[in-house]
Amino acid sequence: MATKRALEGQLAVVAGFENPSVALEQYPTPPDLAAHVVHVADLQGDVEGRTVVDLGTGTGMLALGAALRGPARVVGLELDPSALRTARENQRRVGTTTPIHWVVGDAARAPLCLCPTEPTTVVMNPPFGAQDGASGADRPFLATAASMADVSYSVHNAGSEAFVEAFAADNGGEVTHAFRATFELDRQFDFHEADRAEIETEVFRIEWTG
Template structure:
């Protein structure tokens, strides 16, 4: 499937009904999700089992399944978001398992993790448990982080290594009252990490 077609399908994914600022619930834009997932697909990393950690309403999990992942499991702590994710998967006709779990409770093994973890805007270090869980449960990780995170991630992942990373834009829609613009273009980096 071409990246543009994936993006068009993912534009049908509903976002959060009532996003939680403490959980940093920002919907991953379809454009960015399609870009990252297509990159993973071209590397051959979406063929087996894929976990989406902090899956929210299912954007990355559903996209991975649309690109042919054998099994996809999304994990999130927010039951309301998981209800929306299940509806989204049904609407797009894909079989994705969604599990209610804290990031520290994620178990099992995936060939690949795809995730858009909290950036730590509300609480510094919120992305660390997601990286630790991904390193514990998978062989390959695709993750979105604030621009300028390379040195931190390189040190934090220990023996794992960054094989690819690039900068891109995250068009963040106004989600919370403190947001001033309708859409804020946030510079982010997408990482491919291998254990």
């Protein structure tokens, strides 16, 4: 198995959003965070030989990270077609030979074709709900994960532990692992005051049995 640092290096070529949307909270997942999440998932046996679905894949960072660790196939679901065009370009940059299916669709209402019968892992960095009126934006992503996955890994704003644990318990799931991670964000919107900011996040592994 390649090291986490090696995976991070492979993901360093992944391009972000050309015209990020504030409403969709299109912030690129940093390579180090993606490598950390995928590496942990791989160590738990949740990647190799499985179907991996990246909900709200954006330009493909988590999907491509998983594709480099030997899954049977990867599905990247994204509402924004322009982001998926970049994801396809990123696939060529990364050079993975794993079958990747890029699908335009809403992660909150995933197409029926994304309910595989084989062992499935969801990886996702859902919206944090930071914009006005967007509180709870990560809830439908978790609901979709519960409907299709045996296990999921998701990145949330710091302080989400009680919510995620309660949601999992109410939907046939259990949080088995949790760890903190720093989300480094470069300035990309006019309302950002600093050139770079650090956002404290929490990553949760959930086993779904319901």
